[in-house]
Amino acid sequence: xxxxxxxxxxxxxxxxxxxxxxxxxxxxxxxxxxxxxxxxxxxxxxxxxxxxxxxxxxxxxxxxxxxxxxxxxxxxxxxxxxxxxxxxxxxxxxxxxxxxxxxxxxxxxxxxxxxxxxxxxxxxxxxxxxxxxxxxxxxxxxxxxxxxxxxxxxxxxxxxxxxxxxxxxxxxxxxxxxxxxxxxxxxxxxxxxxxxxxxxxxxxxxxxxxxxxxxxxxxxxxxxxxxxxxxxxxxxxxxxxxxxxxxxxxxxxxxxxxxxxxxxxxxxxxxxxxxxxxxxxxxxxxxxxxxxxxxxxxxxxxxxxxxxxxxxxxxxxxxxxxxxxxxxxxxxxxxxxxxxxxxxxxxxxxxxxxxxxxxxxxxxxxxxxxxxxxxxxxxxxxxxxxxxxxxxxxxxxxxxxxxxxxxxxxxxxxxxxxxxxxxxxxxxxxxxxxxxxxxxxxxxxxxxxxxxxxxxxxxxxxxxxxxxxxxxxxxxxxxxxxxxxxxxxxxxxxxxxxxxxxxxxxxxxxxxxxxxxxxxxxxxxxxxxxxxxxxxxxxxxxxxxxxxxxxxxxxxxxxxxxxxxxxxxxxxxxxxxxxxxxxxxxxxxxxxxxxxxxxxxxxxxxxxxxxxxxxxxxxxxxxxxxxxxxxxxxxxxxxxxxxxxxxxxxxxxxxxxxxxxxxxxxxxxxxxxxxxxxxxxxxxxxxxxxxxxxxxxxxxxxxxxxxxxxxxxxxxxxxxxxxxxxxxxxxxxxxxxxxxxxxxxxxxxxxxxxxxxxxxxxxxxxxxxxxxxxxxxxxxxxxxxxxxxxxxxxxxxxxxxxxxxxxxxxxxxxxxxxxxxxxxxxxxxxxxxxxxxxxxxxxxxxxxxxxxxxxxxxxxxxxxxxxxxxxxxxxxxxxxxxxxxxxxxxxxxxxxxxxxxxxxxx
Numbered sequence: 001x002x003x004x005x006x007x008x009x010x011x012x013x014x015x016x017x018x019x020x021x022x023x024x025x026x027x028x029x030x031x032x033x034x035x036x037x038x039x040x041x042x043x044x045x046x047x048x049x050x051x052x053x054x055x056x057x058x059x060x061x062x063x064x065x066x067x068x069x070x071x072x073x074x075x076x077x078x079x080x081x082x083x084x085x086x087x088x089x090x091x092x093x094x095x096x097x098x099x100x101x102x103x104x105x106x107x108x109x110x111x112x113x114x115x116x117x118x119x120x121x122x123x124x125x126x127x128x129x130x131x132x133x134x135x136x137x138x139x140x141x142x143x144x145x146x147x148x149x150x151x152x153x154x155x156x157x158x159x160x161x162x163x164x165x166x167x168x169x170x171x172x173x174x175x176x177x178x179x180x181x182x183x184x185x186x187x188x189x190x191x192x193x194x195x196x197x198x199x200x201x202x203x204x205x206x207x208x209x210x211x212x213x214x215x216x217x218x219x220x221x222x223x224x225x226x227x228x229x230x231x232x233x234x235x236x237x238x239x240x241x242x243x244x245x246x247x248x249x250x251x252x253x254x255x256x257x258x259x260x261x262x263x264x265x266x267x268x269x270x271x272x273x274x275x276x277x278x279x280x281x282x283x284x285x286x287x288x289x290x291x292x293x294x295x296x297x298x299x300x301x302x303x304x305x306x307x308x309x310x311x312x313x314x315x316x317x318x319x320x321x322x323x324x325x326x327x328x329x330x331x332x333x334x335x336x337x338x339x340x341x342x343x344x345x346x347x348x349x350x351x352x353x354x355x356x357x358x359x360x361x362x363x364x365x366x367x368x369x370x371x372x373x374x375x376x377x378x379x380x381x382x383x384x385x386x387x388x389x390x391x392x393x394x395x396x397x398x399x400x401x402x403x404x405x406x407x408x409x410x411x412x413x414x415x416x417x418x419x420x421x422x423x424x425x426x427x428x429x430x431x432x433x434x435x436x437x438x439x440x441x442x443x444x445x446x447x448x449x450x451x452x453x454x455x456x457x458x459x460x461x462x463x464x465x466x467x468x469x470x471x472x473x474x475x476x477x478x479x480x481x482x483x484x485x486x487x488x489x490x491x492x493x494x495x496x497x498x499x500x501x502x503x504x505x506x507x508x509x510x511x512x513x514x515x516x517x518x519x520x521x522x523x524x525x526x527x528x529x530x531x532x533x534x535x536x537x538x539x540x541x542x543x544x545x546x547x548x549x550x551x552x553x554x555x556x557x558x559x560x561x562x563x564x565x566x567x568x569x570x571x572x573x574x575x576x577x578x579x580x581x582x583x584x585x586x587x588x589x590x591x592x593x594x595x596x597x598x599x600x601x602x603x604x605x606x607x608x609x610x611x612x613x614x615x616x617x618x619x620x621x622x623x624x625x626x627x628x629x630x631x632x633x634x635x636x637x638x639x640x641x642x643x644x645x646x647x648x649x650x651x652x653x654x655x656x657x658x659x660x661x662x663x664x665x666x667x668x669x670x671x672x673x674x675x676x677x678x679x680x681x682x683x684x685x686x687x688x689x690x691x692x693x694x695x696x697x698x699x700x701x702x703x704x705x706x707x708x709x710x711x712x713x714x715x716x717x718x719x720x721x722x723x724x725x726x727x728x729x730x731x732x733x734x735x736x737x738x739x740x741x742x743x744x745x746x747x748x749x750x751x752x753x754x755x756x757x758x759x760x761x762x763x764x765x766x767x768x769x770x771x772x773x774x775x776x777x778x779x780x781x782x783x784x785x786x787x788x789x790x791x792x793x794x795x796x797x798x799x800x801x802x803x804x805x806x807x808x809x810x811x812x813x814x815x816x817x818x819x820x821x822x823x824x825x826x827x828x829x830x831x832x833x834x835x836x837x838x839x840x841x842x843x844x845x846x847x848x849x850x851x852x853x854x855x856x857x858x859x860x861x862x863x864x865x866x867x868x869x870x871x872x873x874x875x876x877x878x879x880x881x882x883x884x885x886x887x888x889x890x891x892x893x894x895x896x897x898x899x900x901x902x903x904x905x906x
Contacts (some may be wrong), residue, residue: 520544616669
């Protein structure tokens with residue numbers, strides 16, 4: 001109310017001085033009147049607050065007296081508590097409607113003293129753990145423990161001996177004792193190594209670990225001595241060096257087999273493979289080199305049939321293919337093919353059979369173990385080497401892959417049927433399948449390869465699921481992925497080239513992509529039967545779905561006219577959606593509902609696309625495309641309802657909104673292109689289907705609740721809220737436009753724009769009334785009434801300004817706000833609205849409604865003070881001020897403020 005006092009005081013001061021004094025005096029009088037109104041309002045507020053404080057103080061005294069009487073009354077059957085000298089603090093509490101004792105009782109009352117509990121000593125805190133020692137402290141502790149724990153004399157002796165030997169060597173060097181010819185030095189070292197080797201051989205039984213280590217060291221010293229004599233000092237020729245290395249390596253291998261010592265065998269193999277490299281002059285024959293390596297690999301193969309030494313096999317494999325690859329990169333030439341190919345085949349055969357020998361030498365209970373590095377590494381390394389030898393010629397490589405598959409197939413059969421090596425046999429069978437698969441792209445085009453791989457992948461996956469084996473399943477996944485990559489390779493290869501003589505659908509590209517799609521969908525269905533929630537089942541279904549859409553989109557891009565591509569795409573998604581919905585219902589396949597949901601979700605985008613391409617959503621072939629979509633989505637809704645899909649309500653929501661959008665787009669096109677109406681009519685034509693849908697959903701019409709009433713009810717509120725938001729934005733935008741109703745004349749309220757705006761508010765009122773009956777309103781009745789009143793005032797303002805524009809000739813520009821006629825009309829209309837609200841509040845006894853009208857009247861007064869006073873030289877402004885003044889006097893007589901309800905604050 002203070003604000004109203006200020007507005008009334010300022011208005012009275014300004015109006016009183018407007019015609020008598022100059023403008024600065026008028027402003028001063030308005031300011032003075034406002035200050036007087038503020039003081040009166042504050043005085044009224046302070047008086048009301050003082051009354052409330054006096055009432056609260058009386059209630060506090062009553063409460064204190066009642067509380068003291070309750071504390072002083074002794075408990076029946078219990079001794080009275082002993083008084084304590086501690087004073088009692090004053091009690092203050094909220095007022096209560098208890099009976100009031102006489103005043104003397106309040107003065108004589110003394111509250112009992114409070115009992116202060118004994119202070120409990122705090123619990124001792126646990127000390128924090130000490131910080132760990134730093135790095136240097138830890139190192140000192142370790143050195144101390146090394147010299148104080150264990151066999152201390154031996155440790156000290158080793159350290160002392162180390163320093164002694166070092167001192168002796170320094171003295172010998174300084175005295176010239178070590179100046180010996182290099183030949184004698186090398187002979188001495190070799191003799192010492194042979195002596196150590198003989199000594200270690202004699203101690204092989206009593207001190208096995210010591211003997212083996214000493215033998216390995218001696219052999220290593222011999223190899224290094226021979227290499228140094230050849231490479232560093234040039235004391236030995238190349239042939240003799242190679243012969244000596246072979247003797248040492250062969251002897252080491254023999255010692256390893258005789259003593260069952262893997263370490264010696266490893267040392268021998270390493271030395272054997274390094275021997276030709278160490279003794280090489282760079283001008284040797286590759287036939288001799290590979291022949292020597294063939295002998296070494298034959299030795300490894302022979303040892304593999306005796307000892308299951310996997311490390312030895314791996315070393316031979318690594319050195320053979322590693323050195324062979326290095327030679328091929330540096331020195332291979334096409335004329336070496338005839339002398340190189342046999343060695344590659346021989347090495348491949350060695351390491352094809354070595355895993356078999358390794359598996360056979362294992363214990364029967366461990367034969368499921370395989371040497372995976374050799375089983376899969378051999379073909380993976382041999383294949384690129386073979387491709388390089390063949391100069392990457394496709395057909396020879398295809399025949400090579402097919403030959404390898406023919407080798408692996410009987411070997412796998414032998415291992416599975418005869419030797420009972422299950423895992424090794426399956427591995428070789430998979431490799432046979434892989435090489436046969438690899439032969440396909442080498443012999444056929446990328447498109448044919450993709451088709452064959454996709455079908456093969458689905459078949460292998462089916463076998464893996466039937467046998468409950470993981471490896472075939474993963475191979476099936478990989479084959480389908482490779483099929484997709486192969487098809488994309490083909491697609492990129494033909495991209496930009498002239499299309500082949502074919503027709504839509506009946507062409508190789510469509511059927512190739514279709515086969516990949518069918519393989520993916522079939523694989524997803526097979527996997528879905530085993531585990532419906534498996535992520536790979538969902539991924540495979542998405543894979544197949546993608547390729548189906550790719551097949552259709554590719555044909556649309558190639559064969560459809562540009563103006564019809566959106567129609568064909570809409571038909572593609574409609575057909576996909578109904579097929580998916582049928583699969584969801586008939587096969588109980590959850591993932592199959594995705595295309596149906598996509599047909600609903602993408603429909604709003606197609607509304608825009610088809611409207612732009614066809615110059616109207618339902619023009620030309622657009623009508624056929626949307627008719628197909630309507631049929632497909634109706635069937636999909638029925639299928640989703642039968643299957644009780646969780647997102648049925650969302651599909652129903654988008655379905656209804658899409659139909660309204662299609663009709664709105666078509667009505668817009670008709671009103672614009674055929675009837676030639678202006679933007680007001682076209683906008684209303686676009687919004688009319690949404691308003692009709694709002695009404696149908698609001699009254700729960702039967703057509704908009706098919707096929708599932710529960711799903712329709714679940715999506716009812718979101719749909720109403722969405723339409724309300726869209727219409728509300730349009731309603732707000734309509735407030736700012738001119739709203740020319742051509743070809744009709746402008747009549748206030750009775751023109752298309754303002755009738756539509758009033759209709760929108762009426763729809764909101766009906767929605768609120770229905771929601772109130774159902775007890776489902778989010779806002780209170782008072783909040784809804786305030787919002788509706790504000791909307792009516794805003795709409796009334798826009799109507800008034802349009803009347804000034806169309807009937808008064810004021811331009812619809814910024815001049816409208818500077819027009820005296822428009823401002824006077826606004827003042828009168830707002831005053832009438834405020835008076836109507838105050839009269840209604842008086843009639844119904846509603847102070848809130850009356851205050852709403854009073855606030856509007858305060859706005860009118862402020863407007864007169866700040867805006868209309870500048871136009872007092874204009875007759876329209878003077879009439880407006882007079883009308884407002886008369887109306888204010890009338891409202892003071894006919895509609896004074898209703899009485900305030902109990903407990904209501906102004």
